[in-house]
Amino acid sequence: MSTLNLDQVASFLSISRNLSFRAGARVRGLSQGAISQQIQKLEAQLGVRLIERDSAGCSLTYEGRVFLPYAERLLTLSTNALGAFRDKPITIGASSNIGIYLLSPYVKAYLKGANEKSQLDVKIYQNPTVADKLATGEVDVAAMEWWDGRPGYEARLWRHEELVVIVPPNHPWASLKCLPRDMLKGVPLLGGEPGTGTGRILANYYGVDAPEITVGMQLGSTDAVKHWVKAGLGVSLVLASSVIEEIRAGMLVSVPLEDGGPQKALYIIWRDTLAENHPAHRFGSWLVSCADGSGADIHH
Structure with missing residues (x-):
């Protein structure tokens, strides 16, 4: 025909x-x-x-x-x-910590560079919601704190982020250069409940000893966790990049775990049906290239 x-x-x-x-x-x-x-x-x-x-x-x-x-x-x-x-804006779905603490300088650099005519729309959700919206097409490219490897997507490792213990300045651990891993056993943590990205990392980090790590309160967001730690209601394990301002202001103290502690792998994901010249594919590839040193110079 x-x-x-x-x-x-x-x-x-x-x-x-x-x-x-x-x-x-x-x-x-x-x-x-x-x-x-x-x-x-x-x-x-x-x-x-x-x-x-x-x-x-x-x-x-x-x-x-x-x-x-x-x-x-x-x-x-x-x-x-x-x-x-x-002409449709690239819709970026970002999990909460990435969207709040990490993504903005990359978006700024992308828009300032040769891609200044690009339109970016950033939507911040919890990690499972980002995955759902990527599947339905409401999100073109996702920046996520964990990925389950489901078929139909291209997932690229973006960067690793250190997890640190945070305590108020008057806490006994505040003067430590690093925290022995066994000291977290039996100490109720704020956040890091099973099923979350941090919960998965703790389970892998402690292995058979993971049941000895207990979660005191499930607060739902890093911002909530930080406020409760500042109030002296407990300690927590968070992304180092999420407490930079509080550390500088002296409101919190971060203490790395011994032997480097656990790290969280962050991923950039898009549907594998996207052509290489699709704006979302180009943006996602650019983000990955920034992490390996071949992309733009990003300053936080």
């Missing part, structure tokens, strides 16, 4: 609007001979004559007037289809 050539349809519309082959060709950036050939091919495919020439210029035939609304709809649909992907 043959299909209509949209370039030929666009030339037909240009001539019909200008009532002149010469003017229509000029608007299209074509020679008069080239646009004439396009109309001849379109008429041959449709099996009718669309345009009549005369000494005053040209006019649409009866068949040309019948074809006109179809041609307009075809070009409108084509423009809308292209715009759905070319």
